[in-house]
Amino acid sequence: MDHQVSLDSKKNLIVKLSGELTSEEVFSVTQKMIELLKPLEKVHVLMDVTELKNVPPKAREEMAKSPLPPSDRIAVVGATPMIRVLGTLVLKVIPNVKKSRFFSDETQALAWLNEE
Numbered sequence: 001m002d003h004q005v006s007l008d009s010k011k012n013l014i015v016k017l018s019g020e021l022t023s024e025e026v027f028s029v030t031q032k033m034i035e036l037l038k039p040l041e042k043v044h045v046l047m048d049v050t051e052l053k054n055v056p057p058k059a060r061e062e063m064a065k066s067p068l069p070p071s072d073r074i075a076v077v078g079a080t081p082m083i084r085v086l087g088t089l090v091l092k093v094i095p096n097v098k099k100s101r102f103f104s105d106e107t108q109a110l111a112w113l114n115e116e
Contacts, residue, residue, distance in 0.1 A: 018051035050078025075109035
């Protein structure tokens with residue numbers, strides 16, 4: 001699938017996932033995130049999962065092996081009930097995420113990420 005990883009003008013890491021996430025894609029996306037975050041001290045992540053359809057067991061295993069980079073805040077946008085349950089479990093076991101929240105709207109998520 002065509003997953004996107006980029007930095008916005010406020011240095012928020014924007015990750016857009018779509019389709020079915022494979023274990024290879026989890027590794028690839030995580031590596032892109034780490035590369036973009038190297039020069040930053042304060043990290044906020046917006047993870048848009050609006051178009052994400054499924055996270056199979058192999059992809060979840062890879063998430064456990066390739067955790068997210070240390071983050072002050074992670075905002076998850078557009079999670080279905082199933083993705084929200086999986087996301088909550090993943091975010092609880094990642095020790096380097098200070099705060100996380102789910103949003104239905106990207107504008108609200110970005111406002112929360114950019115609060116001081």
